[in-house]
Amino acid sequence: MSSREEVNMGDILATEANLLGMIKEYLKVEQFDNTVHSFDKECKSKGKLVSKPQGNALRDVKTHIVQKDLLSSFSDGDYKVFFKVWGDNIPSDLDYTDTEAQKLEFYLYIHFAIYPLRSHPGTQDQAEFEERISCFKKYLETRGKALSQITEFLPYYALPFVSNPTIHPFFKDLFQDTWIAKLKNRLQEFLSVTLKPSNCPRLLTLYKEGGKSSKEALQQLQVQLVESELCSANYMRKFSKMQADYYQLIGIAAELVESLEATINGKNISPEYLQSVFVRLFSSQMRQSTVQMTDLTRPGTASSILRASIAPHRAKEVPMLPSLDYVKLKKDLLEGSDRLRSLLLQALRWRLTRSLPGEQRDTVLQAYISNDLLERNSTKQETILHLLTSKNEMVRQYMARLINTFASFAVGRGYLSKIHLLLKLLMKTIRKEEKDTLTRENVLVALQKLSLVRNQQTAMVEDDLIGWLVDELHDSDCLSDYTLEYSASLLMNLCLRTKGKRKCAENAKHVLKVLTDLLGHDNHEIRPYVNGALYSILCIPSVRQEAKEMSVEEILCCYSKEDNRELHRQIGFIIKQLNSDPLSDHMLEGPESEEDEDDNDEDLIESDRDKEEVLKPQTTELSGESLLTTEYLGIITNLPKVKKKSNQQHHPSIDEPLQRPVTPSSHRNTNVV
Template identity: 60%
Template structure:
């Protein structure tokens, strides 16, 4: 019942809003009255009355300009309040505008006492000619309007028979009624109620989920069929090998038939019968080729944009235009194809300084103003766009060139009191920026760790996204010597020990990593021993959870260690940046729960950009930075560069080694919130919960031989396939099949394709 009461006020407001939208005013009044009698709250929504008043004022101003013959004022209001999409694409609107142009052209002839002012008449005729040559040209082939193209050239239209209708007393009032009806329909277009928006959104999600489920089921059935076929072929090959050991030879015809069965499903039913599988190396080459990722097709680059005009409208435009532009710019980045298309978009943003990051004064005037907008949607969409930038290596480099950007993000993070989408995205951006050492130092100096501890103390009230990114950012920062939190160690230890038992098991790798890191400080070890940390840790060691047990055991080992901490951070460390191209993935959360829905006939997304902001040659293609060569150092050496969990698995493990890092699902002690089984480890990135959980968490890994052995896990397959940015490169085995005239000989078994054919997890 408590949960129902939490949302009761909002639900009542949704119901009332829908009833009013559906013109069920009597029902809405009864609903409001009954709620009042039963003590249930319905918030007052004066916003609709204010909006209605504004619409009436605009309508009155337009009609007044029509009656007064004020052409300039009328068309300024017309263009401001009637969407361009309606003016350009609706035939009825184009016809009405044509007659309105005629009205203002002949206005002095119909309403002047005596001779009309010649200068005024000539000016009106000039504007009408200009209209006929531009916007009015589309109606030049319409018989209804054809005679009016001669109007500017007739000396005295009042007596010309073709224009007799225009000068009748009824023509102007009829046109005014048409205008009034048009304004009522287009100015008073009702906003779609939130209840209806939620319904449409859920319907779309359901359709998309069903489509994905059908596609995945089809893939699953195909995989199952291939698996059964593979098992059958494998069984026959094992029998053949046993027969070979006993001296029986394999015939070429048999090998040919087995290979045809093996490849028929993979290559379709049109497998050429001319392929000679008995030729040495043919079958093995085809097997290796079958698991090589298919090269992506060439993707066209997106059109260039006028970035100066874009930035100007982001500063001086109204809030709705700002939100639509921020959304469209983000979609251009998140929904572009990974590779050259996305790289070109990002480089165009950076080279044209879209976020005005090059100068500190501009940051204050641009990003600061957007983050401090009165519109919550503008603030949220600004945060989403910055988070999208931070998801890419070059984007992080762009944002980090000016520490004022970081300070603006920190101020916004602290100013957002509730766990909002704005705060989630700012937090996500900061977490990704923490890959860069200089920014880590700034965050630590600015007290971000203290803020994180305050937030994590009330972890049960946080969304999964905020919780996971908060603890991941905390871990990144506390891996630095300056971020060990020795001055408030007891609070940090209590928070981390509470998080060990949290129902969200995806945070365990980061909690464990943070604990292991701060326990390197002797004073924190003493504080932990005083609060009985070892006993707390032993409570989390359970049977059947070998991976988590190893992690806990190494934390306990660190707790009881007598080692002194490493040397403090040096200036040389500050100069070394740890960011690499490999830390790149666009998470689904960037585009989740869109609150801005375009109105009918309103431009949005890519259509808005290419219609209103098309530019010339503003795209710049920059060669991607080559990633630093992998440092093939021993596991005994500490890792010198930041890595994401998935990147660390790729660069630090060979296909043959990966099997060592497989783990079984681990069970955890029950918490006050309950518990659920999961598979996670220190090198696992958080699983992507559709629309809810972060798909990317960037972490530092503090690598030592013991720690590497304990804090490692099997790579997880993301639940949202769209997050996989690029297929993992397959390292084909270098072991070639051996042949001899005496028959097959035993060879070293090649690495399992399963360990090298897994798709690379997108951070």
């Protein structure tokens, strides 16, 4: 055999050994232990060479062993083995720099501390439990001390001093199987990220990458990079100009102060000097020649130009949008294809959200109501509102979006509140739709805005919307921040009514547990609504009694230690309500009969909601305003202008919990509480 053939044969054998090594590596990573044993035995009998794992492969095997040891000791409750492996493999500086790592470690210590109570509830070893609690207490005094300033963890610092945590209202959730399952999933996700295994044996990597090209993705990233660089350069130019203007203004201000000091000392300021200062001051506002020609030394001239430079521009006269053929529109909404229905609902909503605020938008809304777009007065069995129950998800979603937009306006809420069928359909939809759909989210927000109307509040309470909301908020980690805020504010609005308070009293323990848990949620935007709901329902004697049995005051005191003066004072009002003298039920009726109209006359439209559009018109399709004005142009009519009522709503003291219905958009705008 020639030397060349020997080299080729050597390459073939090396390739075969590498391939067999990849197969063995894959089997090891996936823990096919018996198969690996048989594979080794058969390769040896056939005289086949198997390359050994190198580099990443060795690390992957070790990583899987570490993960397996940690997860098994977690399930067995063996805290000594767990924290030994944890300390050896988790970077020591991670616990001090990574908030998620700190939080996870805190809950892991809780898990191991109460493990004996969970595994042997009747016959637990008291000595072992005390040893674990002592270990947990030591952790709280050392590494866990940093978390004592976070509201979420404050109540757990009382755990070592509770004689029987299994029956304590706050700690009962720790003994549920769902809590353990969530913690284990959290641990698995953390380990998969922190230990940084490739999680992909060489064989699997070859399979995934084979035949695939990243050229297209790379080109797209390059385009994005160029666009980002252009935007960055533009912003840098703007920033540099603003910075230069700022420095110039500081210099001019310093000179003017010196001039004032000079006049106090009896020195005169020459007109030429003032003119030169004003030229520098207005050089960026006006053309240089215009500045030099203007006599800025005349009294009032310079100040007038300054005020004019920051004065708001007068609104130009806004043209009205073309009128529509609403008869044809409603016919196509009922009888058209699902695609056409979706596009029409989108276009009608855009006409409201994209019109200019003021007379143009008011005229559009008045036209919708005057032409009874949602068929309030219809006697037909199937109306446009029944699109909420369509089999097509896109139609349902865009119908919900349109109703939510109607509810964003005080006049729209007045129109919707007179449609008797609407609330029933909305309640049915929100209970039937799956979580995290845009349809469900828009229905929830529409309900929240409608809860500003008294008769709608009453109907919602009678249909047990409070019970549904409390169950939803019980699992708040599964809700988006947007859904969480509107759910909490809707619950508060309903709790402000006497019927709502009594509905909460029927299941007071569950309601109080959910509300006190929400106080510790990471989203602090919901606190005003949670405080308002707590303050309202605690006027019921039976709710106060249940709260005292649950040690709600102790839980509230934990949160009042937080460095937040407004929260501290609000909790003070709630505790005062908790310890107030008993009230008879008939004393709760007073304020509600004073007026029977909207509690909020604001427009609550959210300009950013159009960003989540999922319906994308095709290039050959008409959409939006072009669809309406091309296919549904009507006779031009002059509609009467809508005069808005003055917004004279009650604003509570900044230190008190909310006591009037609000919606998150208006609450953020007015900064109530």
